[in-house]
Amino acid sequence: MFRWRVGTGIGVAAVVASLTLAACGSSDDDTTSAAGGSTPAATTGGSTTTASGGDASRDAAVAEALKYTGSTEGAADASKDPIGVGWANDDEGKAPAPQITAAVKAAFDFVNKDLGGVDGRPLKLIADRQCVLGAAEKQGTSCAQALLNNPAVDVIMVGYTPVGGRSLLATVRDNGRVPVIGAIPLSPEDMAAKSSFFTSGGPFTVATVATFMKDVLKAKTAAEIWPDDPAQTPFIEGFEKSLESLGIKVTSAYVPPDATDALAPVTAARPNEQDVVNVNPFTPGQCIADAKALKTLGVDKPTIAVGSLCLDPSVKAELGDYPKFILNFSYPVPDIPAPQTDAMNWALGQYSSDADKVAHGFYAPQYFGLALTLQKWLGELGADKDIDVKTLGPVITSFTGPIWGGAPTLKFGSPGTPAVGSFAARFAEYLGDGKWKYVSGWLNPPPPAS
């Protein structure tokens, strides 16, 4: 009996560690894609079969993608060495974004099954168990070490990493060997890193939002609703500087991180007295709280929501529909038809298990586009070349755009933010019932002063 209890005690010790564990959900070397290797998805998203037996939707999607990537139609050669892309993302935790991982996996399947890989070499997503982030900030260091230690990792791709990302990027951003690509820098240091390449400014796209307020909405006053989170200080500083430089007077209010109700902070910003309201949620839940408070207060001023968190399906589920906000996009709105958007929707329908959820999940379309852009970069480098910062870096920095579905032009090397290719965004307003309309073209003001 006592032996059992000793054993149980030890078992207890082991299991209790789970209190703080990071995720264990995905397998080591979670490979999506080597040609012919992975399982296609359940749906085929709106495919239509032509009289000749071909699939018109597929053909259109593939043609559109090939036009962009410059690759050759067909499956990649599974016998060739894959190009390893190390992947890190907050797939678990309080604000998980597994849809981004799903979008990248779908994009890699698309590349390997339909777009010929990189001169025949398949792209292989290497999702180390240590890189399923979201539980503890320390995980980022372990993940960075795992990726840098793995000789199969040719490129590191960093997703949405509010928990773990700072430790991760601090370790990899200047590693000097493996190129780091992403779309969401988290700090001014990330934007100035030597081994890193971000296709957009992520939350630092503040000058663009300010320009939209001034030039499109003709605003002179603005209510700013921020999460009361010091990690956002650089964004707040940059944004308020941009607004002041444009002559827009700001009244800011801050929602405490543990607030049960955003009504008071939203009221404190006096939204009904301003020309425009700007909310800056960093989780879908914050977007819901802001939207509910604005509705309670009967605010009918144009409301801009920075970032894509308000686009998450959970927001729609909570509020009955997405709030009728104006959102800034560095990627295509999945509900507005366009050739590249349609191609993305087809590929997600083909290669992910819940295409609608993935397409509408925050930042997922951006990473789908980044994956195709990576294929283009690698193709331009040449499949037979060594892949490192010295070889792929110049290909990326000389790339002038466009990003798949995103910014029309890119320019790396700007003073202060050399690692960011574009701060461009365009704005779309949600009209309700799944309808969107773009309310601006691409805006691309100078990047924020460092």
Next chain:
Amino acid sequence: MRELIVFVLLGLGPAALIAGLAVALVVQYRGSGVINLAAGAIATFGAYAFYSLDSQAGWAAVPAIAGALGLCVVLGLALELILFRRLRSAPPLAKLVASLGLLLTLQAVFVLAYGPNPRAAPAIFSQGSDSTVQVFGSPIPTDRLWVAAIVVLATVLLSLVYRYTRIGLSTRAAAENEGAAMLLGLEPVRVSLYNTVAATVLAGGFGILVASQTQLDASTISLTIVPALAGALLGGFTSFAVSAAAGMAIGIGQTILVYAQARSWLPTMGGSPLPGVAPLFSFVVVVGALWLRGAGLPTRGMLREERLPAAPEAPAHAVAKGIALTVIAAVVLLIVPAAFRQAMMNSAAGIVICLSLVVIVGYVGQISLMQVTLAGVAAFAVQKLSVDAGIPFPLSPILAVGVAVLFGLAAAVPSLRLRGVTLAIGTLAAAVAIERFVFNNTTFGQDPSGSVLPAPDLFGLNLGPRADFPGWDGTLPSPVPGLICLLVTLGVALFVVGLRRSTFGQHMLAVRSNESAAASEGVNVRNVKIAGFAIAAGIAGVGGVMAAYSVGTVNAADFGVVIGLTFVAFAYLGGITTVSGAIVAGTLVPVGLTGVALQEWTSLSLNWLNLIGGVMLIYTILFYPQGIALATTEQARHVMARLQRRRGEPGPDAVVG
């Protein structure tokens, strides 16, 4: 002034939740002596139950409310019969850790059942712009006013029930003197059952009321527990009216601070408001209340209350054993995969932080919930001293440990007047305030860029993750920092062993055992407490510095309050009175050895692991209250005794007997 009144009214919603939870905490404490950290999670349980019945099962509102409250009754019965009744005579820290296990378990269940994203909680009262009253031109939602009124009504009813009904009087009698109550024919066990069920229904009911105003997710309502504790504390965990009023005042005060943050006259930091003003406000309230009350919470007149587990002296040859263990660990460090090298460093820092808990809780008997916070103070200090002040290694970490000691000394001051769970709540409030006000301050805390700490360098020799080492294959991190961590851990562990054996260690245990008796024996209780806090803070500071160097960045999230509570839970689990317990606990800490092993070798998701961990924490508290290390030692001793008896030799049990 008009705006101020508007914000007072707007604050009634969150204030009602805080007040309601404070009242539920008082009911629970009066009935069972448990300070239930899971009260907020129980409120969330009620809200989710109502959501399931109303929105998912399609029940009408009234039956759904009744059904949800019924489920709360079932939960209350289960909690009492499975958990609280078994812990009636357990030490206060055990009860606190058990309630923490309950909090973690419920949160994991919520995430597994409903996902991490918030759900749309059905509203009891109508909401929207047409359900408001205009006050000085600002719309005030009427649902906040209704909820506040219901909380006030519930408080009045509870006060009357506890003053004039048999069950209320029985509760008061049992709380005052359990033995006398039993002589009068009362049944404290039954009283505890009624109160636990009542507290659960109250918390669940308030959760149902407020969920539609806030986010129905696993953590938002659950973590309102800290200001609710402050409210209950102000009411001395006795007075419903004072607790509710204090909870209301704290909630409204926090809302007024939100209003002040939007005004230009409040100091800012880089254009942003000073962070953590609201929790600092709660902390000031708690400390003020504690200081004024001084004597702490009313002691429940339990028939028998167990003390903390025994703090046995280290076994013979502890130094040799420690060195041998370190050598083995060093060998393991050199041969394991790189992921485990980092995990071993994380565990080494965790062991040291847990050793600080052994000193302050296990030896001196002062329940401090801020040791991880003190580790964070040292971590941020070493980063600032190294990067901003340019102070070289090893002076910077030494000074950083000194900073942690200063914070520890500050924490020692309230301990001169407080003890037990009262001190625990004070240190919890301090931890929240330091996390939010210091760590989150971009000037002297978290750098938004990640607070990078350069690798240590001694006389030109790199000691960081890229340090050269013979035979090293270049995979990160290098074994060098891991070996240094092992040596430092050994040094601290031997220091704690020596401390336990020293005369001063005996004085610490005397203070833990009985302060009055210790004083009568000539022990300077005040000095022992102050020195104990300083030593423990210094050890925690060493752990914090180790954590900072091993990761290379300092992040506030790694030293947050929830992490701190988890460390206390692990330390208690391992054995909070022994060095070996701290070693067991260190392997369990976040991203430590056990965690990384499970991550590498199992495919369970984080949420399932959290659930299993929470349940196992409760199980261990119930069945291994002395901690895993001591339990394992005792069982091993029994095994040896049996074997020796079989051989006809006198075993250790026979000698003791």
